[in-house]
Amino acid sequence: MADKPGIEINLTAVIMAVEGDRPVIFASSQGKERPAGLPSGPFDPVHHRTLELGLRGFAVDQAGLELGYVEQLYTFGDRGRHVPEDIETHPDALPHVVSIGYLALTRIAGEVQTSASFRDLYRYFPWEDWRGGKPAVIDSFILPALHRWAGCVEEEKHAPVRRGLSREERIALYFGNEDLLFDEEKVLERYELLYDAGLVAEAIRDRRLPISSEVPPLGESMVFDHRRILATALGRIRAKLKYRPVVFEMLPESFTLTELQRKVEAIAGHHLHKQNFRRLVETGGLVEPTGQQTTTGGRPAATFRFRREVLTERPAPGLRLGRGT
Amino acid sequence: MADKPGIEINLTAVIMAVEGDRPVIFASSQGKERPAGLPSGPFDPVHHRTLELGLRGFAVDQAGLELGYVEQLYTFGDRGRHVPEDIETHPDALPHVVSIGYLALTRIAGEVQTSASFRDLYRYFPWEDWRGGKPAVIDSFILPALHRWAGCVEEEKHAPVRRGLSREERIALYFGNEDLLFDEEKVLERYELLYDAGLVAEAIRDRRLPISSEVPPLGESMVFDHRRILATALGRIRAKLKYRPVVFEMLPESFTLTELQRKVEAIAGHHLHKQNFRRLVETGGLVEPTGQQTTTGGRPAATFRFRREVLTERPAPGLRLGRGT
DNA sequence: GTAATAGTGTCTTTCAGACAGTATGAC
DNA sequence: GTCATACTGTCTGAAAGACACTATTAC
Incomplete structure (x- = not known):
């Protein structure tokens, strides 16, 4: 039970939002031409009470963001996947960083904030x-x-x-x-x-x-295994959209159904059938009208808000989205 | 980038099987009255090339089993959840073990093997x-x-x-x-x-x-956070049954549809509607007849085998099991 | 014959997916 | 009026869920 020297636990955050109809993630790079990296750092039990609190700390320090929704994705044991040839002679050369990936969802405020570092997700995929x-x-x-x-x-x-x-x-x-x-x-x-x-x-x-x-x-590539973690995040949220109302973590308090659909499409990566989408969202009890309207070019749209109660009414409230036109 | 002292990564395995119509997991305890524990041990990058290989090593050493299907469940940062009151004065007293839980599925061979240590899962739940x-x-x-x-x-x-x-x-x-x-x-x-x-x-x-x-x-309780990992495993496999053909990892080469249904029910924890189950399994292309029959008390049953091809035909081949009689 | 287990045929309700059509704003 | 966007009504086909019924063994 002695301490194993040389093991480090790294926490890495995929912080996702949708800006208009473009999905974005927070990333930063050292130089213009260097690969970007996600907010991350070592887990230190002396300063972080839990893994998730450690992660939230890095998000504040490196992205200036207080995270709301956070979920663990996966733990990767082979951050630098390359195994050196002289593995037998130099066992210390083995990979010794374990990274735990997290997905966080957030809203992009209308302001500029650190928005320069939110980048289009599809640049990487x-x-x-x-x-x-x-x-x-x-x-x-x-x-x-x-x-x-x-x-x-x-x-x-x-x-x-x-x-x-x-x-x-x-x-x-x-x-x-x-x-x-x-x-x-x-x-x-x-x-x-x-x-x-x-x-x-x-x-x-x-x-x-x-x-x-x-x-x-x-x-575009990323440092270490960050693009793999990003791929895990995108796969996870695309799956989760269908059975959990996670989109609303990335939407403002009130929105039109078209805005909602655009954001869902941004994450899902394909278009949806408009009429069916509206039916599902409304009959599913996911949203309720605010009574307000917006004017967006054509006929004014009614605005809606997320119905929190749906969480306590239905077992898997999501947007069973089939493909669309 | 100095080594963080005092962090240990623990790998813990839930090894699941179905014996007849009872779901079982591998567990062992020090004494008759002591809480049981799952196969587990520290991850040591010097001896284990990857996390999963480390886990497989513990399964061989502690359960005498070569694992087939293995999947990662979750990484828990608070194995002993209790936080001492004198946290400020003794930061080293903080939890410093991170456990990574895995789910492994296996068949119980007809032989006795270490079967004494396979215990009914529902003793814990x-x-x-x-x-x-x-x-x-x-x-x-x-x-x-x-x-x-x-x-x-x-x-x-x-x-x-x-x-x-x-x-x-x-x-x-x-x-x-x-x-x-x-x-x-x-x-x-x-x-x-x-x-x-x-x-x-x-x-x-x-x-x-x-x-x-x-x-x-x-x-029954378990040591450390092992029952929490076990709960994660049961939740995961119950969900996964519906969209992945994982049951077959726990079934012999050939089986009757009733046997298949019994095992699925054992994991799902409730009965299924017989006729619909058979229809789903057959029209879903999950199994194919072997041409053989068994004699089990009443009318002989046709035996089936898993159709591997289904993996490359349908995106989510599972047993969409609704509730049943 | 009865008991026990295996297997088939069909009906109803639900809902995803698509159709066509109407409503209300700016110009 | 046209254009653009928002919204409604209805049809169809697949399939989940449940019904009643038939088949083949052991005894």
């Missing part, structure tokens, strides 16, 4: 935003590159895959094909697939691969 | 097994005790509850009432509620409460 139709990069670059990578291992393709999926199966399952839809929740699976295939900058960094000349890495 | 109807302990003891506890804080009841639910709201939401069903997935929420109300032995231990004379603590 350009293949995840389908609101303008299927992102061109998927067919023009991702799928060809993945299939090339899968083709490298002919022997594996026919070998009985030991507990797991073949490369081609993963590609089909996570990016879709004629039979299978693109499942917007599988954000982490897609990122990990691209990482394994060496198509994101972090993979090149961790495995010390040569930087391929004409193949541009996909999306 | 007697209020979670509704297969014989609503457990009597809920109405006879749990709800009266919880309402007494909620009644202690009249002032809180009317105060605006700061980000969160009132005691009465939690009781209704997690144990159900006339309007709200008992939601079988909220296992952790129920355990935490009972903990907060001082109705489980761990709460008395952690807060050094006097042991109430006539109030018997609910269920």
Whole structure:
């Protein structure tokens, strides 16, 4: 039971908001061209009573934000995934940082605040935003590159895959094909697939691969495993939208149904069927009219507020969002 | 970036199986009357390449089991939840163990093996097994005790509850009432509620409460936060049954549909509608007939096996189980 | 035959998903 | 009037949930 030297627990926060109809996250970088990083720091039990309080502390220090909604995502044991070759001779060279990722949701106040450091989430995952139709990069670059990578291992393709999926199966399952839809929740699976295939900058960094000349890495990279944590966060919130009223953490007190729909679409990454969305939101008892109206160009819209009572009425109050037009 | 002294990462495994129609978990205790504990141990990066490999090591050492399916549950920062009063003067007395809980699913081989240490899961959560109807302990003891506890804080009841639910709201939401069903997935929420109300032995231990004379603590207790991890595991697998074919990890190669249903019911904690269950399983493409039959007392049953292909055909292949007869 | 377990056919209600159409503002 | 946005009414098909009924063994 002696102290294990050399283990550090790192807390990392994905602080998410929606600015207009663009999902944003808080990130900062040392220099203009350096990869960005999420607010994070070491957990120190002498100063932080709980893990979550430690995380909230870093959010105040590094982002100037008092967090409201916070949830734990996952604990990663291999922050720098690269395992040095001289592992036998230098066991201390082993990874010794365990990072615990958290998701926090917040509102962007109308003011400027530190808003300069809230960045568009889809800069890091350009293949995840389908609101303008299927992102061109998927067919023009991702799928060809993945299939090339899968083709490298002919022997594996026919070998009985030991507990797991073949490369081609993963590609089909996570990016879709004629039979299978693109499942917007599988954000982490897609990122990990691209990482394994060496198509994101972090993979090149961790495995010390040569930087391929004409193949541009996909999306902006981040330090350590921060983009993996970000992928976990996006996958989690996309799933959670459907059974928990989490969107309202990112909305102002009152809003129109169209605003609500825009924000949901921003996170979900695709458009929704307008009429059905309104029906679900209203018959689901998620919102109630404020009686006020806004004027936004066309016919004035009624404004609504979140109905807190829904939490104590229905077991899983979310926005069962199907796909839409 | 200096090493933080005094932080230890503990890995804890919930190893679950279904023996006949009883869900069991692996646990062991030092003495006959001592609380049991789950397989666990410190994560040591010098010997374990990843967190999960470390966990698998403890499973082999302490349970003699090679684990198949493993998933991470949650990371708890407050294993011994009690915070000493002299916190200011003795900061080293603070909790400094972070436990990462894992869920592993396995088959119980027909042989005896270490099966002596597989124990009925519902010994630890007697209020979670509704297969014989609503457990009597809920109405006879749990709800009266919880309402007494909620009644202690009249002032809180009317105060605006700061980000969160009132005691009465939690009781209704997690144990159900006339309007709200008992939601079988909220296992952790129920355990935490009972903990907060001082109705489980761990709460008395952690807060050094006097042991109430006539109030018997609910269920068997466990060391440290192991029962909390177990509650997390049960909640997680009950949820996951519905969208992932995880039951099959606990079933033999071939089985009858009734056997399958019994095992699902064992985990879900309530009975299912037989005809609908069969329809869902077959039309969902989760199983395929083996062509064999078994003889089990009445009409022989056709045996089935898990259809692996379903993983690559449908996005969320689970057993959308509604309640049943 | 009865008891016990396995399996089929069909009806009803709910609701996701889509259609078309109307209402109220700015200009 | 047109354009733009907000909102309403209704149809359809899939599937969850429940009903009654038939089938094949052991005894």
